[in-house]
Amino acid sequence: MFYQLYEMNHAALQPARALADATRIFYSNPLNPVAHTTWGRSVAAMAELFERTTRRYGKPAFGLDATTVDGKTVPVAQKTVWSRPFCNLLHFERALPAGRQSDPRLLIVAPMSGHYATLLRGTVEAMLPHADVYITDWVDARMVPMTEGRFDLDDYIDYVIAMLHKLGPDIHVMAVCQPSVPVLAAVALMEARGDRFAPATMTLMGGPIDTRSHPTAVNVLAKEKGTEWFRDNVIMPAPWPVPGCGRMVYPGFLQLSGFMSMNLDRHIIAHKDFFVHLVKNDGDGADKHREFYDEYLAVMDLTAEFYLQTVDTVFVRHALPKGELTHRGVPVEPAAIRNTALLTVEGENDDISGIGQTRAAHALCANIPDAMKAHYMQPDVGHYGVFNGSRFRAQIVPRIVSFMASHGRGERARAKPRLVRSNGA
Template identity: 55%
Template sequence: MLYALYEAGYYASTPVRLAAQATRDFWSSPLNPGRDSELGRTLYAGAGLMANLTRRYGRPAWGIDSVEIDGQPVRVRPTEVWRSPWVKLTHFARDMADMRRAGRRDLEPAVLIVAPLSGHYATLLRGTVQAFLQDHEVFVTDWSNARDVPVLEGRFDFHDYVDHIREMLRQLGPRPHVVAVCQPGPPVLAAAALMAEDGEECRPGSMIFMGSPIDARFSPTVTNKLAEEKPFAWFKSNMIYTVPAPYPGMGRRVYPGFVQLYSFMSMNLERHQEAHLRYLEDLMKGDGDSADKHLEFYDEYLSVLDLTEEFYLQTVDYVFQQHLLPKGELIHRGRPVQPGAIRDIGLMTVEGENDDISGIGQTQAAHALCTGLSDDFKQDYVQPHVGHYGVFNGRRFREEIYPRVRAFIRGHEAGLAKSIAAA
């Protein structure tokens, strides 16, 4: 019922939205002599804010057409290399002629960046992808919006997620590297453990976990406490709704993206209110650059997708309530998941000092689980002065975190080459 009411509210606000857009366009028109007056800027600012607050935010575009490598622009073309109804594996293919002009002639490590399936689209990692493109062949998991997947396609749960990670790693060939950002940490570690136990040649060469809830019992945050305090039945009764018409997934039970967005924003409501007030003031002052930065951030932040009922509830249950993976109790398709079976996969964990989503220690827990790895295979890094978002995006990520991750991958890539040569 809530989903239907949400849709009804959106369509009911259409007259207000259209009026706001018309007012904004009128007072921003170069043909309007009053556009630069105080009244004109005030009316334009108010109408612009109202139009943005009432519009629908769809899947953002990647917008990555090129990347600078050693001072040379290199064209980039996103290419789909594999897909299922639930995900599109996208390869950001760099132009080989441009790469040669940049002095890069050798094959560079293949990296699978596993985007979180926790409300936002994979484009939230745009800055992450741009950084990795400087030195790697980059592949990204672009997850589907559950409301757009017909019911006839069946279920998608935590175990399907693990299977998808395994299959996408196989698509990259022998010993690719995998970067799990936030939510994917537990299923990616499970996939790596199963592949290691099976001796698959496409098991990762290294795995990097960034702000991931490997063991959510450490430094519990507001998110963790909510999951622990509420009984499982509460989540099923209060967080799951049915997709209405006319979406392709009509009838599917989902955890709606707008519910997740409300949860995100309520955690820092005052900060979001202040940001919108600053946006209004910037528009009234005619500060277009600052206003554009605000829009760029919120165009991404307010774009959300739905999760299937089974995936969301199993994640709450397995990761945040029962803590199955760190307790050694996770069973996948009848098999126990044993991180201790990992013996030749590099492990790096990255955390943010001020992370209010995955607290300090939650990601580091992966080191204690991977008992088969020697210290030479492990590295931990805590980035000072950043929160959750800063672990994988922003200036400190580009200047301080990414160079460490790149060096870690290169070190293990060199070790893999020596192993292959010796064999």
Template identity: 55%
Template sequence: MLYSLYEAGFYAAAPLRAAALAARDFWSSPLNPARDSEAARRIYAGADLFVNLTRRYGRPAWGIHEVQIDGKPVRVSEETAWSTPWVKLKHFARDPDDLRQAGRSEPEPAVLIVAPLSGHYATLLRGTVQTFLQDHEVYVTDWENARNVPIVEGRFDLHDYIDHIRQMLRAIGPRPHVVAVCQPGPPTLAAAALMAEDAEPSRPASMTFMGSPIDARLSPTVTNKLAEEKPFAWFESNVIYTVPAPYAGVGRRVYPGFVQLAAFMSMNLERHQEAHLQYLQHLMRGDGDSADKHLDFYDEYLSVLDLTEEFYLQTIDQVFQRYLLPKGELEHRGRLVRPELIRDIGLLTVEGENDDISGIGQTQAAHALCAGLPEELKEDYVQPHVGHYGVFNGRRFREEIYPRVRAFIGRTQPAFDKQRRSA
């Protein structure tokens, strides 16, 4: 019912939104002689803010067409390397001729970046992808909005997620590296453990976990405490709704993106209110650069997707309430997941000192679980002065975290190159 009311509210606001658009266009038109007056800027700012608060935010474009490598421009094309109704495996292919011009003639390590399926689109990692493109062949999981998947396509749960990671690693080829950002940590570790036990040729050469709830019992945050304090039945009864028409997934039970977005924003409501007030003031002062920065951030932040009921509830139950993976009790398709059997997959964990989503220690827990790994294949790093988002994006990521990840991938890559050449 809530989903239908939400949609009804959006369409009911359409006349007001159209009027605000007309006012915004009129008072900003170069043909309007009063456009530079204080009154015009105030009306324009108010109309623009109303439009942005009530419009629909769709899937953002990746928009990655070029990357700078050693000071040389290298063209990038976006390709779909593998897909199901639930995900597209995006390959950001760098132009071979441009790479040679930049002095990169040898093949570089393939990296699968597993984007979180937790409310936002994978494009939230645009900066992460652009950074990795400097030194790697980059693939990323571009998850689909559950409301757009017809119900005839069946279910998608946490174990389907694990299967998808395994299949994508196979599609990339022998011994790729995998980087899991936040939520995908537990299922990615599970996939790697299963592949290691089976000695699959496409098991990862290394795995990097960034701000991931491998063991959510450690340093619990507000998010962890909410999942703990509420009984499982509360989540079933209060956050799951049915997709209405006209979406392709009509009838599917989901955790709606707008519900999760409301939860995100309520955690820092004053900060978001202040940001929008500053945006209004920037527009009234004619400060277009500051206003554009605000829009760039919120165009991404307010673009959300729905999660299937079964995936969301299993994640709450198995990751945040029963902690099956760190307790050694996680089963996949009737088979116990055993990270201690991983012997030849490098492990790097990265955490942020001020992370308020995945507390210090939650990601580091992977080291204890991978007890069979030699110490030379393990590394841990805590980045000072960054929160959750700063672990995988922003200046400190580019300048301090990424060089460590690149070095770790490079350190684990040569041995596997040697294995391939002698095979």
């Protein structure tokens, strides 16, 4: 009922938003003399600020039409190469010259934590010059009809395995934040059964492998409240008239509220500065604000079963580091990983996944040779800076590219003959 009231409130504000948008257009029209005054720009700024803060933001586009490879600009075409009800696999196909040596193929597993995969636009953009990039494009749960069934953490792991099978051998996988646990689980299951499609390298970035290490406010809240509290307070049916009406979900707007409340003063100052930029006619400052919040405020719903199972498994029971994680009744054993190289990346000021939480994967993956493991802690960045921004591009990307180049199956075979198991994996 609460979600339905939220939707009704949003619909009731539609006339006010339309009026605000018309006011903005009128007072910012260069043919209107008032638009060139401080008063006119102030009215237009107030109207835009109201419209933006009451709007429902739709799914953004990646908008990556070109990249630079070998110093030359090449076109990029976005294609869907695999699809299931809750996820599409996107390929950013680069138009490279015929005969050019192929780059490593990289599967980026985007977080399913309330934001769309486009939150990793900067990640994809930074990797395109160096790799043949694929990314998981998770679907808003409220847009999936109930006839498509459930989707939980076990299904997430199945999806990752299915995508790795689709892409074939000698693939590299990168998990950003939340998917670090299911990706590690997927690779462990594949290695345990000698699956030849297990990835050549696995890069885990700012992920909650063991949230007992330097717990953050997010970790403490989950541990203190417990799974049942979340079931009783944040799970609700998707409202009419969306395609998934009636599906039990964790609404994206609740997740967004939680994120914003963690740094509320910063968001208030950002919107105040946005108003000032508009009044001063500072187009660059205003455009940067729009670009960031168009992405940040676009949220999606998660299925209740996935959200609750993740909270219980990762944040409450710490099942993976305790050796208690199972997938459809089968134990998940990270020690089974022997042939997939492991790189972990953390941010010094990460307030979502604390220092040491991602690095914990190295202790769990005890049978990966030391020569196939690496860890990097990026100074002076928070959670977002682990996978985006200038420091990511300048200092983290080169390490990822070098790691993939050093530990690709082809490179490894040239350096040292690879042991072949009896089952041919």
